Amino acid sequence: EAQVTQNPRYLITVTGKKLTVTCSQNMNHEYMSWYRQDPGLGLRQIYYSMNVEVTDKGDVPEGYKVSRKEKRNFPLILESPSPNQTSLYFCASSLYRGQYEQYFGPGTRLTVT
Amino acid sequence: AQKITQTQPGMFVQEKEAVTLDCTYDTSDQSYGLFWYKQPSSGEMIFLIYQGSYDEQNATEGRYSLNFQKARKSANLVISASQLGDSAMYFCAMREPRSISNFGNEKLTFGTGTRLTIIP
Numbered sequence: 001e002a003q004v005t006q007n008p009r010y011l012i013t014v015t016g017k018k019l020t021v022t023c024s025q026n027m028n029h030e031y032m033s034w035y036r037q038d039p040g041l042g043l044r045q046i047y048y049s050m051n052v053e054v055t056d057k058g059d060v061p062e063g064y065k066v067s068r069k070e071k072r073n074f075p076l077i078l079e080s081p082s083p084n085q086t087s088l089y090f091c092a093s094s095l096y097r098g099q100y101e102q103y104f105g106p107g108t109r110l111t112v113t
Numbered sequence: 114a115q116k117i118t119q120t121q122p123g124m125f126v127q128e129k130e131a132v133t134l135d136c137t138y139d140t141s142d143q144s145y146g147l148f149w150y151k152q153p154s155s156g157e158m159i160f161l162i163y164q165g166s167y168d169e170q171n172a173t174e175g176r177y178s179l180n181f182q183k184a185r186k187s188a189n190l191v192i193s194a195s196q197l198g199d200s201a202m203y204f205c206a207m208r209e210p211r212s213i214s215n216f217g218n219e220k221l222t223f224g225t226g227t228r229l230t231i232i233p
Contacts, residue, residue, distance in 0.1 A: 042223035
């Protein structure tokens with residue numbers, strides 16, 4: 001089954017404790033992206049990747065890092081989480097060149113206390 | 114910068130009635146894509162329908178259709194014969210057009226969403 005998976009689905013952590021949210025897709029997609037969703041703001045892009053070893057900032061990259069060492073994986077790293085990073089996070093992927101649908105993961109609800 | 118506006122924060126609709134969710138967009142580009150996603154209470158984002166800016170016909174997918182009025186820059190979602198399972202948050206989104214300055218980013222710009230509640 002074609003899918004994007006994220007782990008963990010739920011996470012409660014404390015300020016400053018480094019964490020990683022994993023994202024993996026099994027569709028051989030070149031493009032992957034991270035969004036955060038906050039009430040009243042819709043979804044906003046954090047980082048994106050066009051292919052292995054190619055990443056760039058989205059609209060709200062502060063406080064986040066990403067890596068793309070393999071095509072299928074695109075982890076989101078919070079080196080020192082803060083309460084304002086409490087949010088619902090989505091990973092998405094798609095092919096380039098004609099395919100228009102972006103496949104979203106199930107979401108990761110993060111709470112930073 | 115591209116912008117999506119959804120003016121209806123919430124809607125209540127009787128079951129089996131048709132419902133229209135409004136979406137207007139702002140872009141100066143000629144080539145772009147418009148999407149609708151459904152987010153049920155479980156949280157996942159479910160793709161519903163897509164309309165390309167050069168598509169001459171309105172997109173349809175089962176009970177979903179997109180009323181695309183390019184001159185008015187609107188892309189309203191129409192759900193026919195609503196069902197209780199249609200109760201969810203609905204997001205309109207636009208894919209940034211591919212350009213030299215934006216090459217490689219397939220970013221979707223989302224509206225703030227409309228919460229649809231279907232009443233039995």
